[in-house]
Amino acid sequence: MLNIFHASQIDILENFLEQGKMSGLSGLEIITDRQKIKDLEPNISSDACATLFAKETCIISPYGAAISIYENALKNSVAFYFDNEVRSIKFSNNESGEKLFTIKTKNYSKYQPDYVFQSKLLINAAGVNSSKIANMIGDDSFKIKAYKGQYILFDTDTKDFVKHVNFKLPDSVKSKTKGLLVTPTISDNFFVGPNYEYIKNEDLSTTAEGLEEVKVNASRMFNNIPFSKAITGFAGLRAVSDTGDFIINESPVNKNFINAAGIQSPGLTCAFIIAEMVLDILKNSGTKMIKNREFVPENEIIKNNNSENNKITGNSTDIVEKPGYEIVCRCEKVTEAEVIDAIKNGAATVDGIKFRTRAGMGRCQGGYCLLKVMRIISRELKIPFEKITKCGKDSYIAKYKIK
Amino acid sequence: MILIDKEHTNKECSLAIVGGGPAGLSAAARAWELGIKDIMIIEREPYLGGILPQCIHSGFGTRIFNEELTGPEYAQRFIDLVKKTKIKIIKNTFALSIDKASKRKIRILTTNKYEGLVNINAKSLVLATGCRERTRGQILIPGNRPAGVFTAGFIQRLVNIEGYLPGKKIVILGSGDIGLIMARRLKLEGCDVQGVFELMPFSTGLKRNIVQCLDDYDIPLYLSHTVTKIEGRGSLSSVIISRVDNKLKPIKGTERKIKCDTLLLSVGLIPENELAKTAGILIDANTQGPEVDENFQTNIDGIFSCGNSLFVNDLVDNVTDDAFLAAEKAFAYMNGKIISRNILVRILPGENIAQIIPQKIYSLGNVSLWVRAKIPLKNAVFEIFTENIRDGFDKKPDNIIENKILFSKKLRFVFPGELIKINIAKDDFKDIADAANGFDIKALLRIK
Structure with missing residues (x-):
């Protein structure tokens, strides 16, 4: 539901409706009957005077999607190098006269070396840092600025508070966002946010002012938001380009360097289409592509929850344990x-397990x-308690063993 | 997620108790003493005692046992008592939901890794599910989300049971008892405890803890201060502390950065009632525990609540008292002695009162009220009054025609950290009930 609170904005809704129809969406309608709006969203402010209702809108778990895509990529032999910051990119001939990129990284992890990679093609999907990466090959055709958005997430107690994805159309026509959201998640709770604030560095912190702004604006769209049931606040960054649009092109200075930059909302929705656009660009510029016959399109997720196969034998006794019944x-x-399944699927940190299972x-x-999660990580991965991290690097939890 | 299949084992008992902490153990011991034969304690951990095993400081049991015990010792007294009986202790078992199988049968769906799903059917149920800690997220402290920000109870467990320190440079937010106790505990482990910061202009902890945990160890207490930012990417590097004004809002310009690797949060406890909610038990917004009557019975017949799941207590001795009462009333219920379910009076918290228990009273008798103050007061008076409201009007001041004081009691000192128990004799209570005449009554605390 894209809601407006000033009758004068109805033109904008009609434009969106046209755009939607042109894109082939069905189930779109503009509702101006306030009672009907209230029927759809009982807690919406009575000031909502019209809504563009997109019946077919669905929600997914964004991190669930990211984890699945990552696990599928792993399965198809993609190598990942985490904690590596790209420090320089050179494009030059190698001994056999082939033009190659040479990419040097700085590894944040103490235990691994810095890397040097060589490749024929390079895709720049570096988010808020993508103009910095493009600059390394002399491409200054666009600039990216980071705009932070802060959110407040609520307890599952409140799952009936909001029923649809609700946007409030920004008051200013020039605004670059679709406005603030009040929306359910797939996990039986809801969140409000984001705000929109320019920041200088990659700062993911929430601020008192930002959270207050979110509260105030959300309260203009919905009545009696149960802020006492908030369970956490968090922030994310948007990569906003100075061109006013997504940048999906071959770099004007090097056709082997493809930009997929300035991807704001709805970036996740567009991710697969952007990937296809990138492939088309490569094809059109003469890159030879051979079908990978070994490609595995689906994830084979280890999921033994509750099944009898998952019995493990207790240490001291021979009593059979069924971890599917242990909360x-x-x-x-x-x-x-x-x-245990999450660990078998690749989780090795407390946050890794949290994002896969919702534990925590x-x-x-x-x-x-x-x-309890730390004990299972320690047992399954055979790592000592004090080496377990919240999210990698030095994020230790039980830092020092007491002698 | 547990997959709920249709067929599961059934077990029968007369009295079921959920929670094997001090409240559950006390209730079980008292119920056995009264002669209830078939008692089951359902405990999710592999051990009894609840939170007490990690509370290795002393100060427990001064009233119940007339001596100063540690947490594990206090728990052990009751564990020993219970083990001498035929009370069944079902450990490693998590209660998922409660419903009424019939008028006189309460069904508790449980799960454990040895037997899977098991229904425990009971004539009566005492909920002793304890409380949980308020988190950083709930009070929305701004900043990053690094490792190193933990609740006091988590750190207490990590240090006292698991044998690890979360860090060495500690900042403590909140001067509740557990925050004070952990300040001393971490100091004794060689940590640099930089101070205890309290949002309110007073500490919510017990007086004796401020003296014995902070003053004796030169740990500073900063009142009217709070953490306004958490810094650090992977792990905590510093916090920003600000002073707050009398509306508890941070004052601009008072910020200062304190380097630390651990932020210990002692910012409140919340009664744990997710299980109670599955049974349709009404929850009081002030206590966050079930709404109960003078028998600690919830709105569901035969289900009683006690201990920190009813309301957060400051002393374990009080928890034991409540649990004894809940067990006695469950016994009375099982013998058909609690029948009246018509509300005689309903008591609401008024000025300066954070919580009041019970919320409603059904029958005439001696009445005990448990009251928690919002702010400290000296030479205070506790009053109960009626707000008679003109029929058919809103509760606006104009429509309140009479404010009659029905009961008053002088109190020399009142602290939010110390629960006040008000006893009202049967005759006095009869006068209150007569005067209330069906209207709600309200309680307040004010300076005399």
Whole structure:
């Protein structure tokens, strides 16, 4: 529901409706009957005078999608190098006269070396840093600025508060965003946000002012938002280009360098189409492509939750344990089997398990399950307690062993 | 997610108790003493005692046992008592939901990794599910989300049971008892405890803890201060502390950065009632525990609540008292002695009162009220009054025609950290009920 609160904005809704129809969307309608709007969203402010209702809008778990795509890429032999910052890119001939990129990185991890990579093609999908990366090959055709958005997430207690994805059309026509959201998630709760603020560096912190702005603006769209049921606040960054649009092109200075930059909302929705556009650009510029017959299109997710196969034998006795019936996270009712599965699927940190299973995402924010999750990580991956991290690098939890 | 299949084992008992902490153990011991034969304690951990095993400081049991015990010792007294009986202790078992199988049968769906799903059917149920800690997210402290920001209870467990320190340079937010106790505990482990910061202009902890945990160890207490930013990418590097004004808003220009690797949060406890909610038990917005009557019975017949899941107590001795009462009333219920379910009076918290228990009273008798103040007061008076409202009008001041004081009691000192128990004799209570005449009554605390 794209809601307006000034009758004068109805033209904008009609434009969006036309755009939507042109894009082949069905189930679009503009509702001006306030009672009908209230029927769809009982808690919406009575000031909502019209809404563009897109019946077919769906929601997914954004991090769930990212994890699945990542796991699929792994399965198809994509190598990932985390904690590596690209420091320089050179484009030059190698000994056999072939033109190659040479990419040097700085590795943040103490235990691994810096890398030098060589490649024929380079895709720049570096988000808020993509103009910095483009500059390394002398491409200054666009500039990216980071705009932060802050959010407030609520308890599952409040799952009936909002029923659809709700936007409030910004008051200013010039605004670059679709406005603030009040929307359910796939996990039976809801969130409000984001705001829109320019920041100088890659700063993911929330601020008192930003969260207040979100509260005030959300409260203009919905009545009685239960802020006492907030369970956390967080922030994300948008990569905003000075061209006013997504930049998906071969670099004007090097046709082997493809930009996929300045991707703002709805970036996730567009991700697969952008990938196809990038492939088309490569094809058109003469890159030879051979079908990979070994490509595995689907993830084979290890999922033994609750099945009898998942029996493990207790250490001291021979009693059979069924981890599918052991609750690890009380708020989200995550079982030990789910945590073990997440580890088998590649999770190695507390946050890795949190994003895969929701253990620690509920109202107590890990107060109960953190130790239990750490014990399972330690046991399954055979790493000592003090080496377990929240999210990699030096994010240790039980830093020092008491002698 | 647990997959709920249709067929699962059933177990029968007369009294079920959810939670094997001090409240659950006390309730079980008292119920056994009264002669209830078939008692089951359902406990999610592999051990009994609840939070007490990690509370290795002393100060427990001064009233119940007349001696100063540590947490594990206090728990052990009750564990020993319970183990001498035929009370069944079902450990490693998580209660998922409660419903009424019939008028006189309460069904608790449980899960454990040895037996899978098991229904426990009981005639009566005592909920002793304890409380949980308020988190950084709930109070929305701005900043990054690094490792190193933990609740006091988590750190207490990490240090006292697991044998690890989360860091060495500590900042503590909140001067509740557990925050004060952890300040001393971490100091004793050689940590640099930089101070305890409290949002309110007073500490919510017990007086004796401020003296014994902070003053004795030269740990500074900063009142009217809060953390306004958390800094650090992977792990915590510093926090920004600000002073707050009398509306608890941070004052611009008072910010200062404190380098630290651990932020310990002691910012409140919330009764844990997710299980109670599955049964349709009404929750009081002030206590966040079930709405109960003078018998600690919830709105569902036969289900009682006690301990920190009913309201957060400051002393374990009080938890034991509540649990004894809940067990006695469950016993009375099972013998058909609690029948009246017509509300005689409903009591609402008024000025300066954060919480009041019970919320409603059904029958005439001696009445005990448990009251928590919002702010400290000296030479205070506790009053109960009626707000008689003109029929058919809103509760606007103009429509309140009479404010009659029905009961008053002088109190020399009132602290938010110390629960006040008000006893009202049967005769006095009869006068209150008569005067209330069906209207709600309100309680307040003011300076005399």
